[in-house]
């Protein structure tokens with residue numbers, strides 16, 4: 001047995017030596033402290049660390065669970081439960097464990113917790129009379145040992161199918177780190193795929209939707225790629241490059257993200273991005289990392305190899321002139337993209353670049369507007385509208401465009417204000433005040449700012465204005481929410497005998513401002529109602545407290561504007 005073990009180890013070391021190489025990382029991490037969080041073999045990932053998602057980088061790895069829920073989830077090492085989180089969306093039900101080596105493991109979308117933890121969660125929910133929970137238990141309350149079953153995998157929260165979302169974070173900074181750097185083995189012998197190359201005519205201007213770009217088709221397999229339609233790329237003036245690329249692992253793997261992208265010019269690295277670790281606060285800067293206008297209009301994620309000045313991500317290194325390229329001769333220059341996955345499998349795309357010798361070229365200017373700068377606070381103020389963007393909201397300078405448009409025919413309490421357009425990404429929300437018409441009258445408390453797409457941005461009435469913090473630019477006006485949420489009972493009705501039925505189910509929805517709270521009472525006592533935003537499902541699982549006999553149920557659902565719906569019935573158990 002022992003001999004065979006050693007032999008297998010040697011064999012895998014040999015095959016690793018042939019296939020995988022060192023990947024770029026700025027820190028070293030413990031390689032043997034952690035066991036995998038699941039016992040499914042071989043492990044397969046539906047999502048990799050840092051993979052490109054709408055408005056964020058994926059903060060962990062998604063283990064496939066054979067399209068089923070309920071696989072045991074194990075503590076990856078000794079430690080203690082440091083955070084218990086229950087949410088309507090997000091991770092749904094999640095568990096955090098602090099380990100003595102300075103790292104925290106996170107397990108998300110769980111179907112249920114192990115009994116001792118579940119008991120604690122339910123007690124806290126009843127004590128606080130709330131379903132959503134974010135608790136930080138003391139170190140001695142819920143200790144765990146490596147390999148203990150802590151929970152069962154699920155599909156709760158914003159999850160598109162059963163899987164385990166798993167993270168390893170630096171306990172002190174809360175930076176999330178690629179779990180594959182900790183010796184968690186995901187079989188992978190397949191190098192990344194490179195689909196296309198783009199050349200951007202930056203021309204010393206900030207990147208925007210007006211930056212011209214040229215597409216180059218890429219062909220190749222198994223790590224070796226080349227441009228398929230041209231022998232060389234001719235550039236004019238200052239240029240930036242970008243590529244589209246994804247990765248696959250062995251076996252039952254989805255299309256995942258790559259680990260690092262390096263760009264070399266004449267043998268010298270001028271740009272590296274790598275998915276080693278990042279801060280959650282910076283995750284939205286994915287919209288600066290990619291060509292965001294192209295993503296919004298075509299859903300294609302081009303990863304740029306030049307860095308916007310307001311991009312706070314710390315995934316970049318070896319930058320020369322922020323990745324912006326100028327050639328001061330008309331010689332042929334050898335460029336090379338090197339794309340690496342988390343296992344060290346590499347794909348190479350060499351290409352030749354030549355300048356046409358023109359320094360100054362004509363590229364379109366952004367339409368005239370007010371110059372907003374990434375490096376400072378920006379503000380626009382008229383007597384009808386005020387826009388404030390604190391420093392840190394923008395990735396680039398741009399010309400801010402503002403227009404007033406006619407008020408919608410009905411349901412509006414202001415004109416429409418076009419606040420630039422959604423192709424310019426924002427790192428955080430911005431503050432927007434819109435002056436309300438006199439007709440708002442006594443509906444002040446019901447006022448919200450809505451986008452012309454119809455979605456509520458929230459809103460608070462202040463001194464004749466409604467204030468909100470939209471996350472994106474767009475066109476906005478004031479509307480009111482006077483309609484209470486709807487409650488649709490699915491398996492219960494007045495007078496029904498619920499004997500033998502283990503839970504009661506409802507759908508609850510709100511038309512505009514969104515659901516603020518839900519509370520259920522049986523015979524006047526608060527009971528736990530659980531909610532799942534993605535399916536709009538609200539439910540209560542009966543327990544021993546609902547005894548045989550006649551009971552009163554009251555369910556109260558309130559929206560953000562305090563419109564209240566109450567559902568009251570009698571039922572039998």
Ligand SMILES: [Zn+2]
Nearest residue numbers: 047061062165
């Ligand atoms: Zn995930």
